[in-house]
Amino acid sequence: SEEESSIISRFQQYLKINTAQPTPRYHEAADFLISQGKALSLESQSIEFVAGKPLVLLKWEGSNPNLPSILLYSHTDVVPSEHSKWTHHPFSAHLDSSGRIFSRGSQDMKCVGMQYLEALRLLKSHNFRPLRSLYLAFSPDEEIGGHDGAEKFADSSIFQSMNVGVVLDEGLASPDPHYRSFYAERSPWWLVIKAFGVPGHGAKLYDNSAMENLFKSIESIRRFRSSQFDLIKAGFKAEGDVVSVNMVFLKAGTPSPTGFVMNLQPSEAEAGFDIRVPPTADPESLERRIAEEWAPSSRNMSFTFKQKAHTRDKSGKPILTKTDSSNPWWALLENAVQKAGGKLGKPEVFPAATDSRYFRERGLPAIGFSPMANTPVLLHDHNEFLHKDEYLKGIKIYESIIKVYASLDDNGRDGASKDEL
Numbered sequence: 001s002e003e004e005s006s007i008i009s010r011f012q013q014y015l016k017i018n019t020a021q022p023t024p025r026y027h028e029a030a031d032f033l034i035s036q037g038k039a040l041s042l043e044s045q046s047i048e049f050v051a052g053k054p055l056v057l058l059k060w061e062g063s064n065p066n067l068p069s070i071l072l073y074s075h076t077d078v079v080p081s082e083h084s085k086w087t088h089h090p091f092s093a094h095l096d097s098s099g100r101i102f103s104r105g106s107q108d109m110k111c112v113g114m115q116y117l118e119a120l121r122l123l124k125s126h127n128f129r130p131l132r133s134l135y136l137a138f139s140p141d142e143e144i145g146g147h148d149g150a151e152k153f154a155d156s157s158i159f160q161s162m163n164v165g166v167v168l169d170e171g172l173a174s175p176d177p178h179y180r181s182f183y184a185e186r187s188p189w190w191l192v193i194k195a196f197g198v199p200g201h202g203a204k205l206y207d208n209s210a211m212e213n214l215f216k217s218i219e220s221i222r223r224f225r226s227s228q229f230d231l232i233k234a235g236f237k238a239e240g241d242v243v244s245v246n247m248v249f250l251k252a253g254t255p256s257p258t259g260f261v262m263n264l265q266p267s268e269a270e271a272g273f274d275i276r277v278p279p280t281a282d283p284e285s286l287e288r289r290i291a292e293e294w295a296p297s298s299r300n301m302s303f304t305f306k307q308k309a310h311t312r313d314k315s316g317k318p319i320l321t322k323t324d325s326s327n328p329w330w331a332l333l334e335n336a337v338q339k340a341g342g343k344l345g346k347p348e349v350f351p352a353a354t355d356s357r358y359f360r361e362r363g364l365p366a367i368g369f370s371p372m373a374n375t376p377v378l379l380h381d382h383n384e385f386l387h388k389d390e391y392l393k394g395i396k397i398y399e400s401i402i403k404v405y406a407s408l409d410d411n412g413r414d415g416a417s418k419d420e421l
């Protein structure tokens, strides 16, 4: 239909703006989003916590602005892509004959940002009036850690004045018909271990060389990695519930103009690991393992963290969003998805890091949810795509969620008029 094709073309317009790190065209994206907000008569502002990195904030005021508000959150930046390895250019937003829209950001997460806007458009056209205020935030820099985006935003007086009660943020596509939802995420610990040792002739067998010392650690780390991976392979645990460890760099050897010196055992060797720690893992025991088994000073080793996000809040409780009846937003999400004809799978721990952590750290409930069922997980991959029918279905899902969320009164009941129910 005509309506459908204008929805898709607005999505394509957003996708075509090259917001890839490390040089995202943030102002182009902000101008586009503000024009979308204006077309929907939303209050709009662009906030630069850091110059050149705008966060677009749109608002639809509720009839009871004193109630905690709903924040529909997304990030505008995308990861880089190797253009030559894509079938269609990653910023062409090519719609193929089977209905797939190929673009960097089609899953992560320009889809979600535009779906929020389209859902508001539907609600406005049906004369819906929110009880709670609705905010849409389009944030920079998620892909590089969110420090100049979500982190500064969550720390700001603007955020405080918004009186946010719940945040919706990104999830992951699901290859099966169930939508996925996320109540927590694993914390990145980026570990660098360094081994020192006795240098010597390449032909000599001796103990306590840097390479031998490092390899003892690598062997120990690999055993641990297997033990965790086996839990997933055996079906005992989900990806987000184990500690993952992957070696991401190895640095050693004595350089020479023709490569590396071959008959010299070096005195230093280094390796880097991307470790992801679930909120329920015991961080102290992992720290001990690192200090005693993976980088023990007794084996002439040292270690540093390039990043070490905490898994617990100040009172020592794991940082996560409740999924039980103490959190009305979860049950409301399930109902709303169901009402719109969707099915929600069991809540999961997001395997990587998202901006949700900045909101959860402040004690706010944050739910990771990107309505993409029957879709392969292609975030950060070549040929990232989303089928237009899944995109359109997702808009209906958000329409349903936003209706229910924005209508929740302070007694925990649906405060919408009977007509709205």
Ligand SMILES: CSCC[C@H](NC(C)=O)C(=O)O
Pocket: 142, 143, 144, 145, 146, 188, 352, 353, 354
């Ligand atoms: C720690 S900042 C980097 C954030 C990135 N997020 C995703 C979703 O890939 C990651 O987990 O590596």
Ligand SMILES: [Zn+2]
Pocket: 075, 108, 109, 142, 170
């Ligand atoms: Zn993302």
Ligand SMILES: [Zn+2]
Pocket: 079, 108, 143, 379, 380
């Ligand atoms: Zn991403």
